[in-house]
Amino acid sequence: MSQLIFELSQHGRVAKAQQPRPSSQKLTLPAHLLRQDEPNLPEVSELQAVRHYTNLSRRNFSIDTQFYPLGSCTMKYNPRGVHKLAMLEGFLHHHPLSLDMNSQGFMACAYELQEMLKTVTGMKGVSLTPMAGAQGEFAGVAMIRAYHESRGDTARDEILVPDAAHGTNPASAVQCGYKVREIPTGPDGNVDIEALRAAVGPNTAGIMLTNPSTLGVFEQKIQEIAAIIHKAGGLLYYDGANLNAILGKVRPGDMGFNVMHINLHKTFATPHGGGGPGGGPVAACERLAPFLPTPIVIKNENHYRWSTEKDFPHTIGRLSAFMGNAGIILRAYMYARLLGPEGMQRVAEFATLNANYLLARLKKAGFTPAYPTRRASHEFIITLKTEAKELNISALDVAKRLLDYSVHAPTMYFPLLVPECLLIEPTETETKEVLDHFAEILIKILQEAKENPDLLHNAPYSLPVRRLDEVKAARELDLTFTKNTGPDTA
Amino acid sequence: MPFIPHTEKDVKDMLATIGVARVDDLFNEIPDNLRKANINDVMPSLNEMELSRLMHERANQDGGMKCFIGAGAYEHHIPAAVWEVATRGEFMTAYTPYQAEASQGTLQLLYEYQTMMASLMALDVSNASLYDGASALAEAILMAARSNKKKTRQRILLPLSVHPHYRETVKAIVTQQGIDIVEIPFDVKKGCVTKEILEKYSHDDVTALVIPQPNFFGVLEDVDLLTEWAHQHQGLVIAVVNPMSMSLLKPPGKWGQNGADIACGEGQPLGVPLASGGPYYGFLCCKKDYVRQLPGRIVGRTVDAEGKQGFVLTLQAREQHIRRAKATSNICTNQGLLVTASTIYMSLMGPKGLRQVAVNSHQNLNLLKSKFSALKNVEILFGDFHEMVLRLPKSVDEVLAQLAQQKIQAGFALTKHYPELGECLLVCVTETKNEADLDLFVNQLSLALEKNSEKKSKEVLNVATYF
Known part of the structure; x- marks a missing residue:
């Protein structure tokens, strides 16, 4: 379990080098306009803050670390330069x-x-x-x-x-x-x-x-x-x-x-x-x-x-x-x-090439495109309607299982009119090898579903947390950390 | 090919798998008469080295100034660790945490942010950010209108002591929904709203009163009095505050008997660089009674299938991707990366450090005030926190241009938005300036005022102030 930054806090600890020098002058502002208590901000060292947030970052999927075929969001490489x-x-x-x-x-x-x-x-x-x-x-x-x-x-x-x-x-x-x-x-x-x-x-x-x-x-x-x-x-x-x-x-x-x-x-x-x-x-x-x-x-x-x-x-x-x-x-x-002008055209061309290639591979493997007679643009939809019925799984299960294979899930259940859908957008910056690997993972997941659908129902297994209870989150609202807070905080 | 990894062989193999001869065939569902885009006017391509040269030149054109402008964007020291960590690829190149299990880093950080911001405002809840301070005020007003259904007409009292650009933004956004914005004057002697002014609006329906703290002029409003007045008239109170100052000043949740109902503002002073005006982020907090009217993403803490702590986006039934036309707002993308930086900033500063930044900024203003009060031709009108209004004996635009020659940005001209104040300049000083900076500024301003305005002609016309 990852601790909250507030749980690392010790009263009186400061990151001194980052702070302005205290001054000896007296405050002249009227007292009734001043704050009476301290806000609930952590009191940590620089190393504690850096280590905490660096470790938090490692609990994320990102373009820099994973294939992220999130349809409609265009998760392509963001140039460092x-x-x-x-x-x-x-x-x-x-x-x-x-x-x-x-x-x-x-x-x-x-x-x-x-x-x-x-x-x-x-x-x-x-x-x-x-x-x-x-x-x-x-x-x-x-x-x-x-x-x-x-x-x-x-x-x-x-x-x-x-x-x-x-x-x-x-x-x-x-x-x-x-x-x-x-x-x-x-x-x-x-x-x-x-x-x-x-x-x-x-x-x-x-x-x-x-x-x-x-x-x-x-x-x-x-x-x-x-x-x-x-x-x-x-x-x-x-x-x-x-x-x-x-x-x-x-x-x-x-x-x-x-x-x-x-x-x-x-x-x-x-x-x-x-x-x-x-x-x-x-x-x-x-x-x-x-x-x-x-x-x-x-x-x-x-x-x-x-x-x-x-x-x-x-x-x-x-x-x-x-x-x-x-x-x-x-x-x-x-x-x-x-x-430049040529590079811009190539964006459309290779985004479209990647999408159509991945679609063709998945079609051959038996997946159902939402619009089988149509050419894909830069993204496409597969519907798991049949698999859902036959294997008792959902698009959500497949999405969560994908995470175990270190691939970000495609957009799910959007557009609303296609049942059990995954909207897949590979983008132009991904290699053919990544697309091939993704197709193989999806094929493997479908095989897993046939053998043991519960494996999908309970996924993911390899991430910092297992499937999260969203109903509880909405019913028992916990939007701020209240332990260790000062007397003044709500 | 920039950013495209395909070899010729890849392309050949991929086309064969698809079953088409050429890449262009993939566009064959587009009507022929439309497939004629000519984009040759796009500027020619540069490589990274050439681009670097161009951008260094352009950055140098804008850099090297000593900045005494505030007016909604404030220069503060940002610890090195803040952006080092925030721009790690895992934060910077992730997206909205729809897949919670693969986004625990961003989600936990947002939960920590919500805790910090709500506490800074002394209110119950915070969302995970909006675009900027001005649009956050517009969303706060829309939220107040949805929440205060008792009123037959939706009327918002918006003091002229609120940032003029915020007021313009509010008008552009909220009047589309038939909400009346009533601008109320400020006392020109004190630079803030008084009870006498408010009493003139007692007979009107008041959906909400907006209270800025500090206000646009750096003046502290009498927040308790204004809050009580609004609540007595069954109006909600919307605080629009500088979050940095709230480490020192009474936070919205403590105003009057029951506190402000909603607080919003610009998050930039908490670890975000000036950067030509953005990206910054807007924050929005409220009492828990109004949480279902709060727009934007909200993160909640929950448990996973094994009972372990985890974080998810919650109350999504308010949002556009679920509710579509019935959503609380159309917002989708917000300002996640800026909140990441801000959360790290607040962690490094802690409650004491943040207060010290506010105190030092304020004391630098007092020091600057004392230096200016020695100049007989400069009149200090008002200003309490870290900004003040100076009235000058000659054209503000001319003075600004003259100081710019000395690499000093002397402030923001008020002549356009507040012509009733005369030739006035809004000046800001934060903890980043030392006494030598202040002396240089005072001396150069004094010199500029002594110079006769003979060169008024062409030079000044060429440097018209920002809009």
Whole structure:
């Protein structure tokens, strides 16, 4: 069992070298505004802290240590060189409210990234400020709303979302004050066009689509969908979670999308950080560009400056205290520079090659693809529906057993419409050997299930903990450590 | 090929297994007329050495300044161990801990973070982070609106002494859901909200009152009085605080009789570098009554099949990946790595170290104040904790540009957001400055004020302040 840092704490112990020197001056602040007790922070030595957190890190799976085929999350290699350069002193010590003249280095990178994102998306304007995909979605939908309102077109109160969409899509639409209407998926994995036609009307503000969709297939009728939505006066939002699948091949702007976000932590290889930070720049066509969130970097001759209200009088406003996750913007910029135009196309090509290869291998081994007649994009779904019934196992069991083989489990039970599914995204940075090994492990697990399904039910065995009781966690909430706490803590 | 490991033989074998002739055939479900992307305008590729040269040049362009700007982002000493450990690949290249058994490191760390942050705020629970301070305030307001259902109209009182960028962010995010934001003035003599000002809003429905501590000007608000007023009017109290200062100042959970209901803010002062404004992280804590309205990831402690302690993401029924359109928020990715750094920072500093950082920052402000009070043409308006407002006898923009020539960032100009204060500058000093730094700053500012504004013309126009 791993101790908590609080259990290593001894009253009176300090990491002296890290602390400022005590001063002898008396405090002059009014007593009724001061804290009376000490907060429950650990009192440990530097070595204790370093050893504790180093050991904790070793209880994680990560890209640097394991194959991590987490569908829809794009867990590809995060270049170390990019990280090292983003940590240069000049960048780290740069205050966000510095004068423009003291920010030209950062602004040059941000500006050039804006321009490159325009090129790869086929859009006319880019704002880098959204701090994750979901905030980019929020920005894009808010822009759709601002656009309709600017034309006095206020009756539109509905956003259409396919049933296969990421959960963030409907949640973002609701945060923008819209009602959500779900559109079913047809048996071939494409949007059910007849259902779409029936749903579209004068209330339609727009539709949110991922293409390739979360089902790992390209939405072939995208042009027809765009025509239907546009004819009704609606707009198309592109969820850029899967942009890596089509980078340099097809551009969202050419497909008819009006506004979109890009997940820098997916397509542009910035580290996922155990759950962030991400980066969710939003890009828009000419009609919607005036509504982009601010600030945006503007170039006048050889001088960069931040946009003002005068540049974007119709902006939906500001989404962060400064300019979003600047350090992630820097990293994405550097990754883009390391790739260049050829490298970007290769991202889509090799991500797709790896996915289709792994799919072909698993198909041959008897696994069932969710959409057997379709070509995989950069990811694909297998359904364990039959195995679940015949062998009395679940996709969850297979996922947990995979962990024992030191492979991170694929995304499970998403999209919701495919029963007992695993969404597998190998990414372009993995070797053929890793894919072969993964296929062999899955085949072996299926064999184990036939011989002894309990082996799967009780997995994992080789990790720091066995399967965890999530029901207990939710019923008997234990969200903070309360032993050893001072008299003052809740 | 950068980051792609395939040999020619690999590609050949893989295509054969798939049963297609060329990689391009894998894209044959995309309509032909769409497969025409031309991305040749993307900048040409560099190798790591060339990129390193370019980035060093650009970093040098922005570096080497002595910084006296605060205004929501604060320079503090960050112990070396913090980022050494936080950027270990096992932390940095993991993702959201969906597979709990394979993510115990991140999950336990988040549980420790929640404990530290909740205790720093003297509240019951904390989530595992939001994007930044400004968006955390917006989420706190949405949370208050969901929690305080007694009100017929959702009206939030938001003092003008809250960071102007936070107020802009709040407006962009929450007004989409039909919540009214009422901005309330501050006393221009004291730089904070007073009871007299609040009384003017007594007859309105108040869903929640936002209380900044310290406020944007570095002034300490009378938090007990403001909290009592809001609770008497059946409003919730949302504290937006600098978490560093809470090691010294009365924490939100102790304000008034019953404490603030929600506390949020910017986590950056706890071990995160300035870094052009991000990534930082937002924190959000609350009383346990509101935990089901708390947005974002939350980690809970539980047991495994053998009864051993372990950690999982919990209360997921609030979240978008389960509840979709009915979720408390659309947030998915948050700021895990920054929380990792912050947790290590708080562990290294401990309660005493953190308090010492706050105390030293505050005492440096007092020292700087005493030095400025000797200058007859500089007026100190207000400022208590580690920031203060100075009124200058000439254009702030001009002074900022002149000091920048001396590699000094003198502060944040208030002229755009608070024109009623005149030519004012918000100045910050933390524990990172010594007396020589302060003397240099005071001397250079004094020199800049003596200079006549003859060069006002072109140079100044070229260096317009940040937006």
